[in-house]
Amino acid sequence: MPVPASYNDITQDASLRDHLGCVWYERSFVVPRQVCAGRMELRFDAVAHHATVWLDGLLLGEYRGGFLPFVFDVTARVKVGATHRLTVRVNNMLTWQDMPPGEIRHPRDVANYPEGFRWQETHFDFFNYAGIHRPVRLVFTPSRRIERIRCRTEIDGTVGRVDYTVTASPGATVAARLRDADGAVVGEAIGSEGRITVDAPRLWSPRAPHLYRLEVSLADAATGEELDVYEERIGIRTVAVAGKRLLLNGEPVYLRGFGRHEDMDVKGRALDLALLVKDHNLMDWIGANSYRTSHYPYSEEAMRMADERGILVIDEVPAVGMNSWSHEPVIFTSERANDDTLAEHLRTLAELIERDANHPSVICWSVANEAATWEPASVPYFEKVCAHARALDDSRPLMIVEAARAITEPDRMPGSRVAHLADIVGVNRYYGWYNDPGRLDLVARQMERELRHWWDAFGKPILLAEYGADTIPCVHADPPQMFSEEFQADFLARYHEALDACDFVIGEHVWNFADFATKQGFTRVLGNRKGVFTRQRQPKQAAHALRARWTKQA
Numbered sequence: 001m002p003v004p005a006s007y008n009d010i011t012q013d014a015s016l017r018d019h020l021g022c023v024w025y026e027r028s029f030v031v032p033r034q035v036c037a038g039r040m041e042l043r044f045d046a047v048a049h050h051a052t053v054w055l056d057g058l059l060l061g062e063y064r065g066g067f068l069p070f071v072f073d074v075t076a077r078v079k080v081g082a083t084h085r086l087t088v089r090v091n092n093m094l095t096w097q098d099m100p101p102g103e104i105r106h107p108r109d110v111a112n113y114p115e116g117f118r119w120q121e122t123h124f125d126f127f128n129y130a131g132i133h134r135p136v137r138l139v140f141t142p143s144r145r146i147e148r149i150r151c152r153t154e155i156d157g158t159v160g161r162v163d164y165t166v167t168a169s170p171g172a173t174v175a176a177r178l179r180d181a182d183g184a185v186v187g188e189a190i191g192s193e194g195r196i197t198v199d200a201p202r203l204w205s206p207r208a209p210h211l212y213r214l215e216v217s218l219a220d221a222a223t224g225e226e227l228d229v230y231e232e233r234i235g236i237r238t239v240a241v242a243g244k245r246l247l248l249n250g251e252p253v254y255l256r257g258f259g260r261h262e263d264m265d266v267k268g269r270a271l272d273l274a275l276l277v278k279d280h281n282l283m284d285w286i287g288a289n290s291y292r293t294s295h296y297p298y299s300e301e302a303m304r305m306a307d308e309r310g311i312l313v314i315d316e317v318p319a320v321g322m323n324s325w326s327h328e329p330v331i332f333t334s335e336r337a338n339d340d341t342l343a344e345h346l347r348t349l350a351e352l353i354e355r356d357a358n359h360p361s362v363i364c365w366s367v368a369n370e371a372a373t374w375e376p377a378s379v380p381y382f383e384k385v386c387a388h389a390r391a392l393d394d395s396r397p398l399m400i401v402e403a404a405r406a407i408t409e410p411d412r413m414p415g416s417r418v419a420h421l422a423d424i425v426g427v428n429r430y431y432g433w434y435n436d437p438g439r440l441d442l443v444a445r446q447m448e449r450e451l452r453h454w455w456d457a458f459g460k461p462i463l464l465a466e467y468g469a470d471t472i473p474c475v476h477a478d479p480p481q482m483f484s485e486e487f488q489a490d491f492l493a494r495y496h497e498a499l500d501a502c503d504f505v506i507g508e509h510v511w512n513f514a515d516f517a518t519k520q521g522f523t524r525v526l527g528n529r530k531g532v533f534t535r536q537r538q539p540k541q542a543a544h545a546l547r548a549r550w551t552k553q554a
């Protein structure tokens with residue numbers, strides 16, 4: 001099995017594609033004699049969803065969660081020149097205590113199914129790809145070393161400030177140097193905590209994503225001998241919500257872009273650098289300046305590319321599918337989203353913030369997608385989630401992405417009880433699709449009416465975080481009909497009418513950037529087809545219309 005890849009689509013075997021439970025990976029490796037290092041670590045960038053790892057048959061440890069990195073110290077276990085055996089058990093089963101949650105179901109009419117029949121129920125709309133999705137590396141570092149760098153930037157008049165904190169081995173002194181792109185030192189500081197100021201800095205923004213290099217070095221406190229050096233690329237920028245606006249470097253910014261997925265033929269959800277560059281080229285082509293990592297943390301390579309290409313990222317935890325579409329209080333209960341789920345949610349959020357806080361591209365944390373926020377018990381739950389996120393990083397706004405409405409009305413989803421906890425209201429809405437299907441004539445009216453409800457009820461700026469229509473390429477209908485290219489283009493235009501009428505809207509994220517795989521079901525024709533690009537990244541008609549709109553706004 002290749003790594004990185006989802007294992008599901010690699011063979012012709014449907015039972016592997018739909019496999020539920022554990023699979024095993026194994027390989028041997030040798031560390032060449034030329035490598036000399038103090039510490040050796042085995043780092044997995046992401047394994048979906050639970051990994052248990054052995055080295056030479058001895059347990060190294062385990063990790064739960066499919067989208068974030070984990071590390072084992074193997075210094076004492078790996079011998080230079082020897083052959084070692086690495087074994088990884090990957091389990092794809094999701095329960096209500098996982099992020100994202102799911103449940104393992106058994107049929108009630110057992111006579112109709114083979115003995116022991118069970119299936120994975122997921123309440124989210126993407127194929128539950130599994131496997132070793134991102135690179136696995138042996139990382140060699142000095143034994144006395146820099147463990148962690150965290151920085152934060154501010155702008156004070158014409159001065160840029162970089163505040164940093166370094167965690168390092170004891171008995172060593174820390175020096176930090178800020179270099180510009182061509183290597184010239186523009187500021188420096190000594191100590192494990194400090195501030196570097198830069199006069200008239202070149203700010204990071206989508207138009208000019210200027211990156212500085214924060215070079216941190218560690219020296220022995222007694223001898224001055226250099227122990228370790230690490231470079232973090234940072235951008236000086238601020239982000240804030242003020243009144244009706246999202247501000248970047250004190251200026252209003254309007255988000256144009258998408259909800260996306262890490263998804264492709266054959267490889268499933270695995271890291272693919274060619275695809276990553278292609279997707280950024282397409283975002284550039286269409287005039288997008290932002291996306292949401294719907295519905296889980298994307299690769300570290302993606303975050304670095306967003307820094308370099310000037311893309312604004314809403315970084316989302318995999319809290320998706322905490323919803324049953326029932327209007328009864330059934331999710332935030334002791335059987336489903338309970339205290340253990342909350343603990344997992346908080347841990348995942350903390351690890352995401354730890355991984356991504358230094359990226360200038362990350363402008364917002366999205367703490368959940370379409371949870372049952374109308375349930376009374378969702379309130380204490382999200383109070384804890386939001387307080388936790390703010391305690392870990394108070395330099396970025398928070399967003400809760402809502403399927404709920406602002407107010408409860410007949411025949412609609414009920415009103416949110418938690419929208420006041422975040423700084424930006426994320427709204428996912430499908431008028432003309434799931435509601436009043438095909439009725440393009442109702443879209444602008446219904447959307448604008450709802451947007452005004454949100455503003456009146458919460459007084460927070462709104463991102464339309466999802467709106468979109470399934471579209472089969474090369475299917476045409478005039479006047480437009482659902483699933484045709486004409487329908488998708490017209491559908492998006494109707495939403496834009498509503499958005500353009502509301503000055504408290506801070507952006508539009510079309511669902512979705514590209515078509516993507518889902519579980520099979522009668523509402524999905526080989527996956528979700530709401531992409532503006534096909535799964536192979538070819539533009540549909542709507543892509544050209546969006547390009548005309550967005551390049552004008554840029």
Ligand code: GCB
Nearest residue numbers: 125369370428466511528530
């Ligand atoms: C949503 C979900 C997204 C789905 C989308 C759809 O509201 O957030 O994950 O894929 O709707 O197409 O139904």
